[in-house]
Amino acid sequence: MILEVHHITKRFGGLQALTDVSFGLKEGEILGLIGPNGAGKTTLFNVLNGVFPPNRGQVIFRGEDITGLPPYEVARRGIARAYQVVRPLNELTVRENVMVGACYGREALPLAQAARVADEVLATVGLAGRAEQLAGSLNVAQKKRLEMARALGSRPYLLLLDEVLAGLNPSEIAAMLDTIRAIREGGVTILMIEHVMQAVMSVSDRVIVLDYGQLIAEGSPEEVVNNPQVIEAYLGDPQMTARLMGE
Amino acid sequence: MRPWARLGFWLPLGAVFVWGLVVLLLREDTLRETTFTLMMFVGMASSLNILLGYTGYVSFGHIVFFGLGGYFGFYLLSQQGLWLLPAAVGGGILSGVLAGLLGLAVLRLRGAYFALATIGINEAARAFVSNFGPFGGATGLFVNFQAYQAYGGAGPALWTTFMYLWLVTLAVLLVSALVQGSRFGLGLMAIREDEDAAMVMGVAAPRAKTIAFMLSAFFPGIIGTLYFFKNGNVEPGDAFQLHMSIEALVMIMLGGQGTVVGPALGAVVYQGLRGYLLTSPLFKSLHLAMAGLFLLLIVLFVPAGAVGWLRHRFPRLRKVLT
Numbered sequence: 335m336i337l338e339v340h341h342i343t344k345r346f347g348g349l350q351a352l353t354d355v356s357f358g359l360k361e362g363e364i365l366g367l368i369g370p371n372g373a374g375k376t377t378l379f380n381v382l383n384g385v386f387p388p389n390r391g392q393v394i395f396r397g398e399d400i401t402g403l404p405p406y407e408v409a410r411r412g413i414a415r416a417y418q419v420v421r422p423l424n425e426l427t428v429r430e431n432v433m434v435g436a437c438y439g440r441e442a443l444p445l446a447q448a449a450r451v452a453d454e455v456l457a458t459v460g461l462a463g464r465a466e467q468l469a470g471s472l473n474v475a476q477k478k479r480l481e482m483a484r485a486l487g488s489r490p491y492l493l494l495l496d497e498v499l500a501g502l503n504p505s506e507i508a509a510m511l512d513t514i515r516a517i518r519e520g521g522v523t524i525l526m527i528e529h530v531m532q533a534v535m536s537v538s539d540r541v542i543v544l545d546y547g548q549l550i551a552e553g554s555p556e557e558v559v560n561n562p563q564v565i566e567a568y569l570g571d572p573q574m575t576a577r578l579m580g581e
Numbered sequence: 582m583r584p585w586a587r588l589g590f591w592l593p594l595g596a597v598f599v600w601g602l603v604v605l606l607l608r609e610d611t612l613r614e615t616t617f618t619l620m621m622f623v624g625m626a627s628s629l630n631i632l633l634g635y636t637g638y639v640s641f642g643h644i645v646f647f648g649l650g651g652y653f654g655f656y657l658l659s660q661q662g663l664w665l666l667p668a669a670v671g672g673g674i675l676s677g678v679l680a681g682l683l684g685l686a687v688l689r690l691r692g693a694y695f696a697l698a699t700i701g702i703n704e705a706a707r708a709f710v711s712n713f714g715p716f717g718g719a720t721g722l723f724v725n726f727q728a729y730q731a732y733g734g735a736g737p738a739l740w741t742t743f744m745y746l747w748l749v750t751l752a753v754l755l756v757s758a759l760v761q762g763s764r765f766g767l768g769l770m771a772i773r774e775d776e777d778a779a780m781v782m783g784v785a786a787p788r789a790k791t792i793a794f795m796l797s798a799f800f801p802g803i804i805g806t807l808y809f810f811k812n813g814n815v816e817p818g819d820a821f822q823l824h825m826s827i828e829a830l831v832m833i834m835l836g837g838q839g840t841v842v843g844p845a846l847g848a849v850v851y852q853g854l855r856g857y858l859l860t861s862p863l864f865k866s867l868h869l870a871m872a873g874l875f876l877l878l879i880v881l882f883v884p885a886g887a888v889g890w891l892r893h894r895f896p897r898l899r900k901v902l903t
Contacts, residue, residue, distance in 0.1 A: 383781060409783030417781075423774035425839075434771045437764045438783030445764050488783060 335394075336361045336523050337382075337492060342391035344374075344381055344547075351377045352388070352547045359492070364514070364524045366538030366555070368531070370567055373544040375527045376418065379494050382525075383415050384408040396491065412440040414490035418497040418527070420477040424470030428461055429453065431469050431480055432487040439488020452487055459483045459513055475506050479513075486517065493517065495526040499533050511537055531577050535559070543567065584762025589903035593754050593842045597623065601747035605740075613743050617811065619852050624750040624804050625825075626832040626844035627757050632797040633830070634839035635766055636790055637773030638688070639696045641826055642703030643801065648820030649706050650676030650802020652716055655809045659724045660715070665732070666745060669806035676802030677795045684791035691776070700823065707821035721816030742811045746804065753800045758841045760796070761903060769793055770839070824869055828855075831872050834879045837886030841903050846888060851875075 337359040344352040352374045359365050369375050381388045387402035394400070400408055414435065423431050429452045436448035436455075443451060456462045459479045464472065469480060478498055485493055495514070499507050507530060514537055518524055528534035534541065535555040543551040543558060545567040551558050558564055584590050597620070604616045629643050654672025657663040663671065687698040711719045732738035760766040768789050771779035780786050809815040828851065836847025851872075858868040883890050888902050 385777075385781070404785075405780045406783045406785045409781060415781050417778070421775050421778040423771055423778070425774055426770055430767065430770075434767055434779065434784065435782050437767055438771075438785075442783075445762075445767070448764070484782065 335359065336396055337525070338392075338394040339382070340392040340394070342378070342381055342388045342393070344377055344386070344388045350547055352381065355391070355544070355547070355549050357542050357549060357552065359523060359525060361491075361523055362518065362521065363539050364518055364526065364537055366534040366541040367525060367527045367544065368529075368534060368541060368558075369544035373567075374547040375544055376496060377547075378544065379415065379496055379527065382408075383413050383494060406438070409439055409488060410442065412489075412491035413494065414439060414485035414488045414492070415494040416478075416481040416485045416496060416498050418500065420474070420481050422469035422472065422477050422480055424468065426469055427465065428456065428467050428469050428472070428480055428483075429465040432456060432483045435484040435487030436489070439490065441489050448487075451489070452483075455483045455486045458486070458516065460509070475502055478502065478510070482510075482513065482517075486522075490522060492523045492525065495524060495528075497527055497529060499528060499530045507533055584758060584903075587762075587900055587903065589841070589899075589901045590758050590762065592901060592903075593845050594751060594758070597747070597750055597754060597845070601744075601750075605744065605747075608740075610736075610739075613739065615856075617743055617746060619849055620746055620750045621804055621808060622829070622832060622848040622852055623845045624746070624753045624800055626829050626836070626848040627750075627753045627841075628797045628800040629829050630797075630833050630838060630840075630844040631757060631760055632793050633833055634844065635760060635769040635773065636793045638790065638794075639830070640699040640794075640797070641696045641830070642699035642701070642823065643797070643829060644821060644823065644826040645699070645703040645706045646676040646680065646798040647801040647805040647808075647825070648703075649679065649710070649805075650798070651805020651809045652710055652722075652815055652820055654802065654806025655722055655724075655815045656716060658806070658810060659722050659728065665741065665807070665810055669745065669749075669803045669810075672806035673799045673802035676805075677799035680794045680798030681791055684794040688787065688790045688794060703821055703823060703826070707817050710820065711817045717816075719817060721814060721819075723814035724810065726813075739811060742807050746807050749800060749803050749807070754841060754845065756796060756800075757844075758903065760793075761839075761841055765789065765792070773839075824872075827869075827876075828872055831876045831879075834876060834884075834886055837888030837890070837892075840886070840888045840892070843886050843888035847886065850887075 335358045339357050342352050342355040367375050380386055382393055384403050384405040392399055392401045395411060432452035432455055433448040436443050436451040456465055459482050461479050472480060499510055511533055538555055541555050541558040542549060543564050550563045551561045604612055632638050632640055650672035653675040654668045657671045658668035687695060690698055710716050729735045729738040732741050768784040771784050772786050776786055832847035832851045833844045835851055837843025855868055858864040858871055892899050892902055
């Protein structure tokens with residue numbers, strides 16, 4: 335197990351965002367994390383990479399307890415994250431954006447090597463031609479790719495992807511899925527939050543389902559879509575249910 | 582690529598080097614005095630730029646490090662009998678350490694809250710020094726005229742002070758250029774663009790910000806000591822002038838924040854303009870109002886400053902204008 339999550343509970347004042355969440359992640363696996371809006375998926379990511387500490391529970395990464403470490407310490411241990419809402423460093427070039435990841439990520443590379451890694455990574459995500467451009471000048475799909483490139487630049491063991499497909503058109507989604515598979519081939523374990531069901535079902539080895547901050551199901555994509563609890567959780571969202579049933 | 586392999590790295594350094602050398606060779610008192618003021622602001626603006634331009638934190642009360650460091654250096658010099666250079670470095674160290682301590686507390690604040698806190702610190706320091714016995718309270722400190730004899734008389738003492746200021750200015754520009762071209766500087770710029778995202782990428786923001794704050798406070802402390810030694814006295818009213826903080830901001834914004842050349846260029850241009858305004862009968866009491874107007878116009882129309890605009894407009898210049 336590369337990541338073990340034990341009994342994570344997170345409260346914001348009176349709001350119970352996560353309740354006793356436990357799961358594990360095997361090395362080289364792609365684990366999909368799904369759930370209705372407000373289920374606590376992004377909160378779980380925030381707890382995993384140290385944006386805020388949990389009230390209870392433990393996060394064990396590669397045998398080390400990383401619970402409550404600040405995000406930059408978590409990043410150095412090899413967990414990278416791509417945000418749902420893209421956060422490019424606008425006034426820096428595309429290459430420099432990726433270099434930040436490489437300089438301060440797991441390998442903590444010096445500048446010159448970071449620049450080389452950045453160029454490699456930009457080639458994998460298809461942004462090689464835009465290395466010199468300011469990040470602020472990219473379009474949304476390109477910014478999503480940059481978000482991925484930045485996470486990859488740090489050469490992580492574990493990659494947290496937060497809805498990287500949202501807002502992309504079908505051909506862009508297909509291209510992004512290929513990129514995700516290629517990343518896994520490169521030996522990176524992936525935990526991904528996704529709303530585009532077809533995509534998450536096709537790419538994940540396993541899926542876990544959060545609802546109201548609780549883990550309600552876990553299993554292969556087929557098992558999960560046929561789980562009555564999961565269907566019930568999504569019933570508030572008829573469109574989503576229909577899509578799930580249709581799989 | 583190593584930062585010193587670029588032409589742009591040497592441009593501001595070379596310019597200030599030649600400029601100071603020419604003044605030292607010409608040995609003319611008036612020229613020395615005007616150059617002293619100019620270089621002082623080049624140094625002040627460039628050190629503030631490490632925090633404002635690279636890290637994105639606006640310190641409105643940055644003059645506190647000039648004032649307090651200067652006071653301490655001047656105290657070491659006039660009361661403890663230290664030589665000018667160690668006294669000035671002492672002033673710089675005090676400013677740096679103070680920034681480190683303050684940084685732990687106030688760098689948790691972001692944006693406008695940080696800017697407001699720095700103004701508060703400046704006013705608090707002024708009130709403290711006005712009531713602090715060893716620093717002479719409200720009347721301040723002065724050097725005995727005899728003290729200049731150790732430097733070969735008042736005239737040579739002024740030239741020595743100028744030479745030190747020239748070297749300090751070069752040091753500020755060197756540090757600024759090295760920071761800009763380094764891994765550390767990249768981390769600072771990531772903080773400037775999005776602090777939370779930077780931390781998730783592994784930038785230890787609290788430590789990096791504190792180091793940037795200390796660097797940007799260290800040099801003003803040295804410059805303050807040199808300035809007060811040149812004047813022969815220091816008093817609270819001279820040391821903590823908030824408008825000098827604002828003027829340093831105007832210089833940075835005018836020349837281009839986050840670049841090495843920009844703040845230096847901005848300082849020279851602004852001082853030139855100020856000299857003109859102060860001597861013109863029409864504007865002489867309005868120069869601060871004009872500074873405010875400039876700041877407004879720059880922020881509205883050329884937020885990147887002159888150098889930033891040039892870099893944007895002519896990408897080829899990027900290698901030269903860093």
